[in-house]
Amino acid sequence: MLYRQLTLKDIAKELNTSVSTVSRALKDHHSISPEMKKKVNDLASRWDYHPNPTALSLLKNKHYTIGVVVPEIAQNYFSIVMEGIEDAANQAGYHVMFCLSKEILQREINVVNTLLNNRIDGLIIAPSKETVSHEHLDCIVNRGMPLIFIDRYCEAVPASRVLGDDYNGSFSAVEHLILTGRKRIAHIAGPETLSNSNPRLSGYLDALKKHRIPADKELIVHCDLTQASAIDCINRLIGLKKLPDGILTYNSSIAFQVMPVVKEKGLKIPEQIAFVGFANEPIISYIEPQLTTVIQPAYDIGWEAVNLFLDQQADEDYAATPKTKILPTQLVIRGSSVKSSALHAGLRHA
């Protein structure tokens, strides 16, 4: 029952002329008389004519559509990234095809392949934690289609990347813990398959090294991002003979899941254990105690990814030289790492 869309042919028939004349009249081609142009344009605007985008896509092999694949958007981080992507895309006249991988490699492969079959002009992706193979991504690069990694990337795939500054974010967080007197700092790290777990771990280790605190393997545990794993991690840490006095968590979700366990154990935050996490949720200001966080530039990551895509579109040879943009993080110190009295007293160090 769909009403057929208005076409050039309809206009041509109405005016007793040819399709090509109508087309050229609308594009202000020099070989069309002013009177004809007026007739065509009048009718087109009266009938609210718009060229059929599907026909244009077929003709130009251009879709004004960017594919986006993220693992989830239930947590705050990727939903803000999506807002950045949508705003930038919208401004540039592009549409966004939105897909979830749910951290499952097979689903990621499926959505990438269906997206790829010529409906999109480029792909922005945060690979799943399972993404160790990457034929489905190589395939995009081989086609010469713009591919932009956000937040996470596959080392072996030669494509542009827009990342948060995980290393320095982590470094400054741990240094903050050290400067506020913590001696035994643990790290609940992300999955080793995720590209951003490593720089966060390195930042942690280097901050310790700078302050001559020996790293202790017991204090580094890896979480696979499930709740069970998070609980397991914290239990291992608070089961140690020598308890940690500070913990850096890979993300906010882990922090939220483990902090109650620590509280129930009777340990006081921040007095006995300080917490810092990578996190973006504004609600964080309302939890008790408020979580000290490394804030990631989520919106800008999305925005910049679209810009990189647009640059790459514009430049034929761009694909040969992938770019990496690393956007600064920001440490916001709150009650989970420093007693609020101290906070109010202005203990905030640079």
Added chain:
Amino acid sequence: MLYRQLTLKDIAKELNTSVSTVSRALKDHHSISPEMKKKVNDLASRWDYHPNPTALSLLKNKHYTIGVVVPEIAQNYFSIVMEGIEDAANQAGYHVMFCLSKEILQREINVVNTLLNNRIDGLIIAPSKETVSHEHLDCIVNRGMPLIFIDRYCEAVPASRVLGDDYNGSFSAVEHLILTGRKRIAHIAGPETLSNSNPRLSGYLDALKKHRIPADKELIVHCDLTQASAIDCINRLIGLKKLPDGILTYNSSIAFQVMPVVKEKGLKIPEQIAFVGFANEPIISYIEPQLTTVIQPAYDIGWEAVNLFLDQQADEDYAATPKTKILPTQLVIRGSSVKSSALHAGLRHA
């Protein structure tokens, strides 16, 4: 530099046959010899041939794409709705075009119009708070294209709706406050232009009426969803001579913004003022005090919206009879409305 996609013509040329024979061979048409079918299919799978979706779209006027327009996804609710939509669409072999209106009517009109020009098979939308005119939506219905409202709707537009049970959610929240002894219950309501503000207000009023508590106009304030407005609302309420002892907020964002103001004023939650809000964030369990919430079936709203779309696709005459699905909400009682001691003592009433 984009590699040209493989076409029927390529296969036909390789096998010295015609495009139509290749097409029919791939579709197992009866008029093609088994030998030819084998040759074609072998080559097609060797070359990993896939029909060009754009050409199919043009031919069939079908896109396997659903447009989705929501005001934002930074807050938890719509991002969960989006997850429901994406899962259901993915399962049905559909793609999702994702757009934000940012609560701005003009932007909503723009994205709807660009989506509409024949790239999508249907539209799922949560109208912006500014959406009082609706030509851009009528236009969809007139075309016979499936249109599904989620969470909010335009009264005058004859389209299907998938909504949370705002009325009963609100009613049970207010009744809970009454049953736990509150006498003077306020409501920070949503914008009057939003379709779900009204049933939430009605639920509030009817719960009061049922328990013979007179409604007091002073206790009903409308928030336009900006932070400034939320602060203004709470200031009006706590500036009253007779303070409210319970507050129902239109959404979680308002609750988070106003609870600190109440605390700063030295008022104790829940002892002096109880709070209940419509909200979904899992993090809510970590704020202090934990917010009693009416949980909306966000994921299911998204899922059901896609199902309604699919039904409507399947049935030619469906558009004539729009459906409304109202999905149940759930009241979860936490510390913001009842002292935790009481909670633990099992005060939870049915």
Added chain:
DNA sequence: AATATTTACGCAATCCATTGCGTAGAAGTC
């Protein structure tokens, strides 16, 4: 007056897959 140039338009191919129709040759029927 004859040729060159400009004006103003239409035809047909292009992108790609699908499909109604036509047609060749082979096989079968009376």
Added chain:
DNA sequence: GACTTCTACGCAATGGATTGCGTAAATATT
């Protein structure tokens, strides 16, 4: 031998917009 039927394929149109090329007619040039 003349007819129908079946097999196996190709042609061309379809969907919609664009564009190179061709071609009338109307001016301009010499």
